[in-house]
Amino acid sequence: MLELSINGIDVQVEEGSTILDAARFLGIDIPTLCHVEGLTPYGACRLCVVEINKGEQARLVSSCTYPAEHGLQVWTHTRRVVEARKMLIELLLAMCPSSKTVQDLASAHNVQKVRFKVDYSDCILCGLCVRMCNEQMDARAIGFINRGKDRRITTPFDVKSDICRTCGACMYICPACELRCQGPHPPGDVCGGCLNVEPVCLEEEEQKMCFMDPCGWCYKETGRRKTEKEK
Ligand code: FES
Known part of the structure; x- marks a missing residue:
């Protein structure tokens, strides 16, 4: 067993574990x-x-x-870490501003605005689809090509693939292909209004972590029923 400390708490994990495994064992939330x-x-x-x-x-x-x-001594929420995460979320938003997953991350991390040029790419190059296709579907129908700004995901030789079974697993796991945010805000804005598919009632806010800001925004935008407090 390996012994390390996370946020000052000692933890023992098996050889081969990652820091994330150890943090999750302690119940420490690290966004992924x-x-x-x-x-x-x-x-x-x-x-x-x-x-x-x-x-x-x-x-x-x-x-x-x-x-x-x-x-090893690990710190999961230092100022440096929090700032780095916010910057990364901004970059992800600039790549794919309509991804609900990324918008939700932005809301949860209090990212209010994107300072980078928004390019409306349909891919954030997370590689989930490639790994899903290779490791779970055993198809190897897609992969990365090129480097740097030209890097993208495609089929072998960039042509329609015979080995793709159109199972849809790549789309299922993609955080950018999902339901698109149709918010009324201009490019680069983080509306924060779609964190919950079913907006959380205000009286349950404390238990369910509603990130709506300002409070009650979800009602104005969605027209959901009024809560007891609002009546
Ligand atoms: S979750 Fe660890 S690098 Fe993406």
Whole structure:
């Protein structure tokens, strides 16, 4: 067993565990996007970033790929970590502003505005579809090509694939292909109104973590029934 400390709490985990595994064992919430149980960790989105102290040095690493090490000190919510996460969410929003998953992450992390140029890409390059196709569907019908800004996901030789069974698993797992946010706000704005498919009633706000801001916004936009408090 390896013993490390997360936010000052000692924890023992098995050899081969990641920092994320150890944090989850302790019930510490670290946001993730490209990490899904059952698929190989890929470390694409970096949203699971945490700060580690190794000797004198403190640095940021992605917790879903970084192996738990004996004696490691980990901090999951330092100012540096929180700022890094917010910046990453802004970048994701700039790539794919209509993704409900990304909009929800933005709301949950209090990202109000996107300072980067919005390019309305349909892909955030998280690689979930590729891993799903390869590892769970055993089809290997899609993969990454090119590098840098030209990097994208496609079929072998960029032509219609014979091995694709059109099972839809890639679309199922994609955080960008899902229900699009149709909010009334201009590009780059984070409406925060679609965090819950069923808007949470105001009297339940404390229990269910409603991120609507200002409070009651969901009612104005969705026209849902009034709560007892609102009547
Ligand atoms: S969840 Fe760890 S890098 Fe995406």
